[in-house]
């Protein structure tokens with residue numbers, strides 16, 4: 001079997017990018033009103049093709065340029081005989097090649113490698129076995145497949161039975177196995193819904209790790225005693241399953257004996273937007289969820305928590321690593337900012353990242369770059385007030401990263417709470433089709449928020465820096481005691497002063513608008529601070545939820561971020 005790409009084909013169109021694919025293919029008649037015919041006719045119509053049908057068997061395909069027969073294998077010849085000559089005729093059997101269609105010069109086979117039930121089918125992302133009696137017939141089958149978002153691949157007639165058997169094992173036999181598991185589980189009083197998450201995780205592991213590494217359980221551990229007990233239980237509760245159990249146990253023993261191949265390094269590093277898009281295209285075509293974690297590198301557990309969240313929520317994870325010059329002001333630490341791409345790449349690989357996007361500055365800001373994104377209002381307080389232009393740089397680069405990766409979900413840290421608010425507003429105002437997922441601040445055991453800039457701190461400076469989380473805990477305590485923001489800030493200022501730390505700012509603002517907050521009741525309040533300790537300019541914050549003054553809640557807020 002060989003996946004086809006565009007060079008293989010006598011065609012210049014790619015269905016997804018060519019709005020004229022329908023007209024390139026002409027009118028398509030779908031014959032067969034069963035599940036497959038109904039699903040294919042609907043999906044082709046949705047893809048923009050002119051479709052007749054699904055039509056009843058015996059339809060001649062009058063007015064159609066091509067006719068797709070979705071009938072049982074034994075009825076293909078009769079259905080083909082009814083089709084008026086001069087049309088391209090194809091069938092959807094996995095077992096038969098194009099020659100199963102007699103009496104038509106140009107014929108093709110298009111077998112969607114997808115299960116079709118009464119509720120339909122998800123063709124996008126699935127494979128499609130294609131074959132044709134002429135280059136034009138093959139190109140037609142391929143165009144139909146790509147119009148449905150499928151991945152066409154060629155199967156030689158001599159490989160067809162093996163291919164079809166593989167499809168049966170992957171799909172039907174799996175259902176047979178699950179039905180057997182269901183029967184035994186029921187005999188033990190367990191509901192089938194309990195099996196479903198296990199089945200899903202197993203299939204995902206098989207896909208991600210390969211069969212040897214995905215195997216778990218007593219047979220893999222060589223625990224034959226447990227297997228013998230299982231076998232006895234099968235013999236007693238469901239003897240009709242014993243042969244199946246024995247055959248599968250033997251096959252599993254054989255597989256477990258094979259050494260697991262070293263997992264393929266899945267991380268790929270790309271440097272250009274074009275390469276990033278090309279690498280993401282198959283994921284997008286397959287309808288996979290894409291997650292983006294924008295970073296400036298020098299990874300710590302804060303970054304890794306975002307990567308972990310992305311891995312949990314998304315099928316494909318992109319991490320960008322770009323020390324963005326436009327968000328640094330004159331005299332800031334752009335040149336000194338810690339950089340270690342090799343270490344970051346190793347951590348990203350260990351974290352299950354698929355793509356590391358490391359663009360050079362000229363890729364992001366080519367000569368003549370003239371556009372800036374400005375989010376008004378939210379950027380005029382706190383960090384924005386002290387670092388003019390900083391959030392313009394952030395908003396511009398984040399929008400560029402969103403356009404480059406087109407993620408479904410983008411992950412940010414609450415450590416940079418104002419940045420998160422600015423990005424949420426950017427997304428809302430510009431209708432960007434991305435969900436912004438903001439995750440809690442990760443702290444060291446001593447409470448200091450992790451930051452790439454902590455690397456600048458000497459041990460005594462680090463001790464002094466602990467005044468920042470202490471100050472924020474003082475805020476939480478004050479809020480829990482029913483004090484007003486003004487008093488909470490005074491308590492925080494006292495903690496900072498005791499350590500000789502002078503804040504650049506220490507403010508209580510509405511978490512939504514970032515305007516000063518006078519009480520802790522009407523809104524969620526963000527208490528944010530910035531302070532220089534030695535060479536390091538540190539920022540930190542705490543969110544005090546509206547109206548909830550219970551001390552446990554306050555304490556939990558800072559601790560659960562740790």
Ligand code: AMP
Pocket residue numbers: 294295296297301302303305306411412413414415416439440441442443449450451452
């Ligand atoms: P940076 O590399 O500093 O631009 O940070 C990249 C992302 O990591 C941003 O969304 C930050 O908010 C987030 N981040 C940085 N430090 C932490 C932390 N300690 N906990 C959680 N997220 C963080």
